[in-house]
Amino acid sequence: MNSDLPAIIESLIFTADSALSTDRICDLLTEFERQEIKSALSGLVEYHQGRGGGFELVEVAGGWQFRTRPAFHGYITRHIKTRAAKFSQSALETLAIIAYRQPITRAEVEHLRGVDCGGVLKTLLEKHLVRILGKKDIPGRPLIYGTSKEFLEVFGLKDLKSLPTLREIQALDAVPLYERQEELQLEPATAVPVESDLPFE
Amino acid sequence: MQVEAHHQRDEHLPLLDGLHEQYSVHLDKFDGPMDLLLHLIKKNELDICDISIAVITRQYLDFIKVMKELNLEVAGDFLVMAATLLQIKSRQLLPVDDQEDQEIDETDPREELVRRLQEYQQYKDAGMLIGARALLGREVFLRTASEPVLAAAQNMEGPLEVSLFELVDAFRVLLLRIPAESFHDVAPGDSLSIADCINDILSQLQEQDTIHFNDLVKDELTRERVIVTFLALLELCRLKLIRIFQGSEHGSIWFVPAVTADPSEVLNTDEF
Numbered sequence: 001m002n003s004d005l006p007a008i009i010e011s012l013i014f015t016a017d018s019a020l021s022t023d024r025i026c027d028l029l030t031e032f033e034r035q036e037i038k039s040a041l042s043g044l045v046e047y048h049q050g051r052g053g054g055f056e057l058v059e060v061a062g063g064w065q066f067r068t069r070p071a072f073h074g075y076i077t078r079h080i081k082t083r084a085a086k087f088s089q090s091a092l093e094t095l096a097i098i099a100y101r102q103p104i105t106r107a108e109v110e111h112l113r114g115v116d117c118g119g120v121l122k123t124l125l126e127k128h129l130v131r132i133l134g135k136k137d138i139p140g141r142p143l144i145y146g147t148s149k150e151f152l153e154v155f156g157l158k159d160l161k162s163l164p165t166l167r168e169i170q171a172l173d174a175v176p177l178y179e180r181q182e183e184l185q186l187e188p189a190t191a192v193p194v195e196s197d198l199p200f201e
Numbered sequence: 202m203q204v205e206a207h208h209q210r211d212e213h214l215p216l217l218d219g220l221h222e223q224y225s226v227h228l229d230k231f232d233g234p235m236d237l238l239l240h241l242i243k244k245n246e247l248d249i250c251d252i253s254i255a256v257i258t259r260q261y262l263d264f265i266k267v268m269k270e271l272n273l274e275v276a277g278d279f280l281v282m283a284a285t286l287l288q289i290k291s292r293q294l295l296p297v298d299d300q301e302d303q304e305i306d307e308t309d310p311r312e313e314l315v316r317r318l319q320e321y322q323q324y325k326d327a328g329m330l331i332g333a334r335a336l337l338g339r340e341v342f343l344r345t346a347s348e349p350v351l352a353a354a355q356n357m358e359g360p361l362e363v364s365l366f367e368l369v370d371a372f373r374v375l376l377l378r379i380p381a382e383s384f385h386d387v388a389p390g391d392s393l394s395i396a397d398c399i400n401d402i403l404s405q406l407q408e409q410d411t412i413h414f415n416d417l418v419k420d421e422l423t424r425e426r427v428i429v430t431f432l433a434l435l436e437l438c439r440l441k442l443i444r445i446f447q448g449s450e451h452g453s454i455w456f457v458p459a460v461t462a463d464p465s466e467v468l469n470t471d472e473f
Contacts (some may be wrong), residue, residue, distance in 0.1 A: 014344075055344075068342045070335035076342050090232045092328030100327060112320060115233030115278045125366070132366050154337045164330055166323050 005032060006040045006047070010057075019063025019153070061152035062159060094120045095129060095151070099163060102146035103133045109145075121145070129154065234282030235321040237264060242318070249322070250315055254293060258286040289314060368445070371454050372431050375415065379422050393425060398433035406443065406458045413455060 012028060013020050022041065026034050041057075041064065048056045055066045068076060087095070094117055097109050110117050124130040131148040135141040147160070157163060241260050242249055265279055292310040335341045405412055417434075418427050434456070437443045443456050 066344060067337075070340035073335075073340040073342070080342060087332050088232075089236075089325075089328065089332075092332040093232065093325055094328075096324045096327035096331055099331070100324065112317075112324060113233055114235040114282060114317070114321065115276070155331055155334050156337060156341060157334075164327070166327065 005029075005036060006044050009037065009040055010044055013057065013064050013066060016065075019060055019065040021063045025064070058156065059158045060156055061149050067156070088120075090115075090117075090120050091124065095124060095147070098124075098130055098145050099147045099151065099160065100166065103136075103144040104146075105136055105142040105144050107142060233276075234279045235318065236325070237261065237279070238282065238318060239322060239325070249318055252311060252315065254286060254290045254311060258283075258290055261286060285314065368454065372427065375418060375422075375427050376424065379424055379427065393429045395429055395433050395436060398429050399437060402430070402433055402437065402456070403442065403458070406456065411455050411457050417456075 008029065009025060012025060022034075022038065025041075026032075026037055029037060045057050045059075053069075054072060055068045058065060058067050060067070090113075093113060094109060097112050098104055101108070101112075106117060106121055109121070121130065125132070127150075128148055129151045130145050133144045133146045136144045151157075152159065238257065238261065239249075241257050241264075242252060245253075245256060245260075247253060247257070262283060265283060268279075289310045337343070402412070402417065405417075418430050434443070434445070438445060443458055445454060445456055
């Protein structure tokens with residue numbers, strides 16, 4: 001076992017233009033066993049986590065990539081101008097439905113949300129977060145939608161399986177414990193108390 | 202009707218001002234009738250499985266009224282839900298026919314609505330959850346590498362699959378570039394055949410190894426040419442004679458002959 005292996009892998013990922021999959025790394029480093037490479041990768045992840053540096057190694061959309069730590073975004077945006085990804089509640093809801101229920105037709109999304117989704121769907125398609133998978137073999141041959149690789153990349157997901165399960169989400173209802181919870185104001189009900197009896201009646 | 206409403210509006214203007222403050226925040230937030238219903242249920246501290254339809258329906262209709270008062274357009278979806286609520290209530294009020302009851306209507310009329318609400322709640326929470334993640338370009342950033350399209354084309358992961366959506370989009374852009382057609386030419390010109398076009402593309406590929414999407418129809422930019430080229434490309438794909446790939450995501454689309462051993466090798470020799 002070559003003790004340089006983690007360093008070699010690190011250099012490959014550092015120079016790659018996009019996320020580097022484990023398969024690709026194995027192809028490139030034929031002199032090493034897949035198992036060695038895998039353990040070197042997890043060692044690298046731990047190393048970067050423990051290091052407490054400005055970036056870390058993460059597996060996203062099936063590939064390895066260096067990404068900055070979320071905590072420093074305030075400083076990074078001072079010099080990097082981004083077209084900040086802004087998502088409305090309807091966009092997130094629609095994305096969630098598509099992510100969990102794909103392949104899904106527009107009519108099915110609309111049934112779940114109880115509201116027209118044409119505009120939201122178009123925006124998501126334009127942002128390449130959602131893609132057309134094909135047509136469903138039912139009358140009218142409606143388009144079916146699914147999430148794209150970009151969706152995984154933007155939301156920092158390893159694959160679709162790493163989405164929290166719906167059961168976990170239900171459990172969260174009881175004990176909310178995710179990072180940006182306090183900023184979100186999940187419950188409009190508590191934001192402004194509304195009188196039940198309206199004055200003009 | 203219109204006048205009356207207007208009159209009422211004037212009368213209640215101070216009240217409405219208050220209302221506006223109270224509700225305007227919410228109205229932006231409500232994302233359809235399901236969202237509004239969930240809000241009402243939460244506000245009244247009701248159990249989602251045991252909703253008092255009367256209370257909810259009344260408040261729901263009040264909300265719609267306010268929306269109208271504020272001159273907001275009430276979407277049809279909200280009215281559909283209102284109708285559903287009223288239908289459920291009326292079914293609850295109707296005396297249960299003993300004979301029918303046994304066979305058909307054992308179920309609670311609210312059941313379907315409750316199921317939909319629960320399901321919606323789940324996806325709403327899921328949406329919140331994924332929205333709360335550290336997003337690329339918002340909280341998380343990558344090492345920026347700006348390189349020319351071709352350099353990106355020798356992507357480590359090899360050719361990317363191009364989705365049909367992007368392929369069609371690229372051709373839409375091409376079609377837009379076509380100058381307005383003149384219609385005085387009645388005699389049919391040389392009609393293009395797809396077979397000719399396929400041969401054309403293949404011979405171009407032999408010379409160049411990679412062809413840029415736009416270059417294919419550069420010389421002769423007519424609608425007919427573009428369409429025939431498109432069909433030829435699809436046919437070539439089907440026959441697995443060419444491969445289509447993108448250098449960078451959302452970048453230019455390139456074609457390489459499928460027979461070449463490794464497209465990235467070809468690109469490397471081109472580049473250096």
